[in-house]
Amino acid sequence: MDDFLRACQNAVLDNEAKVLAAKMGVAHVSLLQRANPDNDAHHLTVEHLFGVLLHTGDMRPLRALAEQFGFDLVAKDSPKPQVLTTSLINVSKEVADLTIAVHDALADNHVNAFEKNMIRQEINHVRQSLDVMEASVKAA
Structure with missing residues (x-):
């Protein structure tokens, strides 16, 4: 669990937390507090995690979660559309x-x-x- 929480924090810290918070519609300080795994008073919600993944494209949290359960996260190749x-x-x-x-x-x-x-x-x-x-x- 710690690897997952640290990956969430790193995804926030490594992707311009102020800009990310604005895109997510949350306060910068609130996002940092929620992403901090050492802060017992605040936690990321699923909605926050989705926002981090969506706006950063940083899949470290998903990768850590998949590894925790014995899976590998592999990007799917999108097929090219045709007529x-x-x-x-x-x-x-x-x-x-x-x-x-x-x-x-x-x-x-x-x-x-x-x-x-x-x-x-x-x-x-x-x-x-x-x-x-x-x-x-x-x-x-």
């Missing part, structure tokens, strides 16, 4: 490929390990194409 019709065509193609993989696997009424891997691979392709579709809709 909506192109994106829709790609989603349709990937769903068709998945359908064919499942159909082929079921042809002999037994799905072997190789066929399961092929189906999983096609599912992953569908997910990726849906991510591109979502980015495309957001960009439209």
Whole structure:
């Protein structure tokens, strides 16, 4: 817990606390007090932490929290948006490929390990194409 609290404090201190406080709509001194893990009278709220993450882009607090629970924080690569019709065509193609993989696997009424891997691979392709579709809709 101490690593997480120190990471929160460092995120505030290393990112121009006065400017950050103004962006968050809180008093500079109040933010410093709340971010100080040695101050038992004040604590950062979830809303404050969200503001720190949002306005600084400093993910040390999240990284420390993830590590505390045995996880790694890895940034997600955002897919590049496409024209909506192109994106829709790609989603349709990937769903068709998945359908064919499942159909082929079921042809002999037994799905072997190789066929399961092929189906999983096609599912992953569908997910990726849906991510591109979502980015495309957001960009439209």
